[in-house]
Amino acid sequence: MAVLGAASATRLAHADPLRLRADAxxxxxxxxxxxxxxxxxxxxxxVTPWIDAEGLVWSGAKPNATADVLVLTVRVREPHGxxxxxxxxxxxxxxAILPVPIDGAEAIGRTxxxxxxxAFGGVPVVPRFGARAYDWxxxxxxAQSVASRATLGVSYxxxxxxxxxxxDEVGADLAVAPVAWFDLAARGAYNLTYPGVSDAxxxxxxxxxxxxxxxxxxxxxxxxLLPATSLFSVLGDFPSQMLGSTMRWKAxxxxxxxxxxxxxxVGARLGGNGWARGSLRLDDRGAGTLGLEIRRQDVDxxxxxxxxxxxxxxLGRGFRYSSEVEVVVPDQPNGRGAAWPWGLVxxxxxxRTGWEVASGFEASSTPQHRYETDALVRIxxxxxxx
Amino acid sequence: xxxxxSLILLLAxxxxxxxxxxxLRRTSGAHPFExxxxxxxxxxxxxxxxxxxxxxxTSPLHIPSDADCRRCHAKxxxxxxxxxxxxxxYVREGVELAREHLRFEHRKHxxxxxxxxxxCHIEVTQRDAQSILPKxxxxxxxxxHQDQWGLRDCDRCHVALADxxxxxxxxxxxxxxxxxxxxxxxxxxxDLCASCHSERSCAACHxxxxxxxxxxxxxxxxxxxxxxxxxxxxxxxxxxARADPGLCVTCHSETSCLDCHAAQGVAAGPxxxxxxxxxxxxxxPGGGEHGVQARIDPVSCAGCHGGAGEQLCVGCHRVGGPGGxxxxxxxxxxxxxxxxxxxxxxxxVGP
Numbered sequence: 001m002a003v004l005g006a007a008s009a010t011r012l013a014h015a016d017p018l019r020l021r022a023d024a025x026x027x028x029x030x031x032x033x034x035x036x037x038x039x040x041x042x043x044x045x046x047v048t049p050w051i052d053a054e055g056l057v058w059s060g061a062k063p064n065a066t067a068d069v070l071v072l073t074v075r076v077r078e079p080h081g082x083x084x085x086x087x088x089x090x091x092x093x094x095x096a097i098l099p100v101p102i103d104g105a106e107a108i109g110r111t112x113x114x115x116x117x118x119a120f121g122g123v124p125v126v127p128r129f130g131a132r133a134y135d136w137x138x139x140x141x142x143a144q145s146v147a148s149r150a151t152l153g154v155s156y157x158x159x160x161x162x163x164x165x166x167x168d169e170v171g172a173d174l175a176v177a178p179v180a181w182f183d184l185a186a187r188g189a190y191n192l193t194y195p196g197v198s199d200a201x202x203x204x205x206x207x208x209x210x211x212x213x214x215x216x217x218x219x220x221x222x223x224x225l226l227p228a229t230s231l232f233s234v235l236g237d238f239p240s241q242m243l244g245s246t247m248r249w250k251a252x253x254x255x256x257x258x259x260x261x262x263x264x265x266v267g268a269r270l271g272g273n274g275w276a277r278g279s280l281r282l283d284d285r286g287a288g289t290l291g292l293e294i295r296r297q298d299v300d301x302x303x304x305x306x307x308x309x310x311x312x313x314x315l316g317r318g319f320r321y322s323s324e325v326e327v328v329v330p331d332q333p334n335g336r337g338a339a340w341p342w343g344l345v346x347x348x349x350x351x352r353t354g355w356e357v358a359s360g361f362e363a364s365s366t367p368q369h370r371y372e373t374d375a376l377v378r379i380x381x382x383x384x385x386x
Numbered sequence: 387x388x389x390x391x392s393l394i395l396l397l398a399x400x401x402x403x404x405x406x407x408x409x410l411r412r413t414s415g416a417h418p419f420e421x422x423x424x425x426x427x428x429x430x431x432x433x434x435x436x437x438x439x440x441x442x443x444t445s446p447l448h449i450p451s452d453a454d455c456r457r458c459h460a461k462x463x464x465x466x467x468x469x470x471x472x473x474x475x476y477v478r479e480g481v482e483l484a485r486e487h488l489r490f491e492h493r494k495h496x497x498x499x500x501x502x503x504x505x506c507h508i509e510v511t512q513r514d515a516q517s518i519l520p521k522x523x524x525x526x527x528x529x530x531h532q533d534q535w536g537l538r539d540c541d542r543c544h545v546a547l548a549d550x551x552x553x554x555x556x557x558x559x560x561x562x563x564x565x566x567x568x569x570x571x572x573x574x575x576x577d578l579c580a581s582c583h584s585e586r587s588c589a590a591c592h593x594x595x596x597x598x599x600x601x602x603x604x605x606x607x608x609x610x611x612x613x614x615x616x617x618x619x620x621x622x623x624x625x626x627a628r629a630d631p632g633l634c635v636t637c638h639s640e641t642s643c644l645d646c647h648a649a650q651g652v653a654a655g656p657x658x659x660x661x662x663x664x665x666x667x668x669x670x671p672g673g674g675e676h677g678v679q680a681r682i683d684p685v686s687c688a689g690c691h692g693g694a695g696e697q698l699c700v701g702c703h704r705v706g707g708p709g710g711x712x713x714x715x716x717x718x719x720x721x722x723x724x725x726x727x728x729x730x731x732x733x734x735v736g737p
Contacts, residue, residue: 081539082537084577101593148536199636234729236713252409328621
């Protein structure tokens with residue numbers, strides 16, 4: 001068992017130009033004897049407001065020594081915001097284009113009258129700079145805003161794998177906020193290879209004092225979300241749909257209550273899901289929290305009920321205790337255990353100088369294992385250089 | 387009578403306890419500073435906040451000292467520091483944070499408002515206002531920032547916004563179930579999100595196969611953080627995936643399940659155990675449950691059987707094979723079925 005520790009450290013942000021952060025994380029899983037270690041290094045440099053760079057690299061030891069780059073970008077910005085260019089490794093996502101990590105470049109141009117033009121191109125990221133064979137992705141978006149109240153955009157993306165079309169989509173997105181208490185957002189993507197809607201989402205929310213009510217709807221066609229080079233993309237259109245609502249009520253200065261319910265159709269099989277959550281801040285600042293959540297899922301073969309409770313308690317002198325407990329009861333255990341309990345206790349300490357240490361112990365009974373335990377340690381250090 | 391009295395007493399105590407716990411009644415020593423009381427006494431702000439009228443962007447904060455208080459309160463009721471009870475420490479920390487991350491000069495604003503502080507600090511007039519920092523909407527009352535908003539030109543006022551780590555409380559509120567909501571909310575304003583969120587915020591979840599560990603794992607001591615993968619997600623991940631087919635592939639590649647499943651011995655391979663129930667594949671029309679489930683959630687199939695594993699399917703579903711036609715009625719594709727991937731796997735004319 002065992003593992004080493006590692007790092008952390010977040011403290012109040014300061015507007016210094018160069019920030020560095022190192023996290024070392026380790027966990028032990030006695031049942032598999034597979035210790036895991038992870039070191040994450042982050043740097044953020046903001047020499048002037050118009051240029052910044054960011055990097056996040058990590059190395060790990062599970063199951064073998066390995067390392068990779070998660071983010072490595074340089075962004076140059078026209079001082080007044082009329083345009084910007086960024087290049088390197090980053091996640092591209094705009095309009096109806098789903099997030100894709102790429103090694104490439106992106107340019108954005110804006111006009112004073114609300115028009116925006118974006119274009120990007122590059123190579124989809126392969127872990128650890130693995131081999132690529134004629135893979136590339138390119139796309140863009142054109143949008144127009146009207147008086148900061150509405151934005152309408154149209155996007156296009158094409159992705160190729162080994163020279164073959166893997167994704168060829170057009171999309172549209174809309175955001176409207178006609179009055180201060182109401183806003184609406186929607187997006188949809190249309191697959192050109194297998195003609196049809198691959199993904200569509202809409203959300204409308206209204207706020208009245210302590211209340212917020214949101215209505216949401218979605219349609220997703222899994223076969224069209226797969227690369228068109230996958231054999232499983234040819235099975236046709238059996239979309240899943242969801243229609244629901246979420247409500248939030250700030251019932252008291254320290255108490256928030258939330259509830260959500262949705263009806264679902266999964267491949268023409270009807271079902272639904274819902275949850276309710278209460279969150280009580282234990283002091284005016286919200287440093288301590290007590291939370292309780294109950295959740296029910298009932299659709300197709302996914303039927304279960306779950307309860308989760310969290311407690312986060314400041315102990316003074318930079319120490320904090322936290323614990324989290326969850327119990328999930330499946331309707332049809334099928335030999336996977338009648339209930340899947342999970343629990344974690346953690347103690348963390350944060351210094352004023354940028355050091356942070358956290359340790360935890362996790363125990364669970366899962367569908368795979370009668371019981372499972374894990375020890376976790378994280379040590380972090382944040383530096384800010386002038 | 388005694389029972390009724392006891393019941394009333396019990397209810398009163400319970401109400402008092404609830405009021406305290408819910409924050410309806412204050413019990414701690416520190417409380418919001420009595421700005422309103424001072425204002426009603428006709429005390430000018432600059433009498434306590436000395437120097438604020440000429441303060442520029444680099445001037446020290448103008449939070450009054452004990453000496454400032456004692457100029458009027460010559461006989462204080464307590465020898466302890468005034469700020470220990472009058473005003474809350476976290477409010478002052480917020481002011482310090484604002485100083486670091488805002489380009490703002492009181493000097494210019496005092497001249498423009500002719501010394502009327504309340505015009506911006508409207509909370510001064512409210513009883514028990516915790517913070518009197520003006521909300522951003524107050525700025526818009528005088529300043530036309532539509533151009534800056536559209537051009538994402540926040541740097542004129544905000545310094546290193548992405549590093550400030552403060553959620554806005556009066557615009558772009560991240561409320562309720564924002565993890566689910568953020569995808570549709572960000573669609574039209576990705577670059578607006580980027581004005582606060584650095585690249586690693588997105589990459590922490592959407593970094594594909596290069597993410598070393600999800601935020602829920604790294605921040606195991608922060609149970610208050612929202613996230614799809616919190617708590618016992620590993621136990622229920624199969625149920626979560628079944629409940630919303632295609633959701634996983636909006637972040638993960640279709641084969642990202644494979645590494646973990648292979649380690650657990652639940653993946654395609656000679657030594658692996660099959661996760662499928664008896665009767666998964668049957669001969670005859672439909673072929674059993676596997677045909678139904680593959681149509682509902684082809685992403686799950688691709689998780690193990692993608693890539694080279696597709697040959698398992700082709701063995702039966704090739705043209706003329708026993709598996710029959712896997713395409714539904716009305717299926718259409720712009721691909722060349724004899725030459726393009728994946729069509730040629732079954733329809734190819736051979737080498």
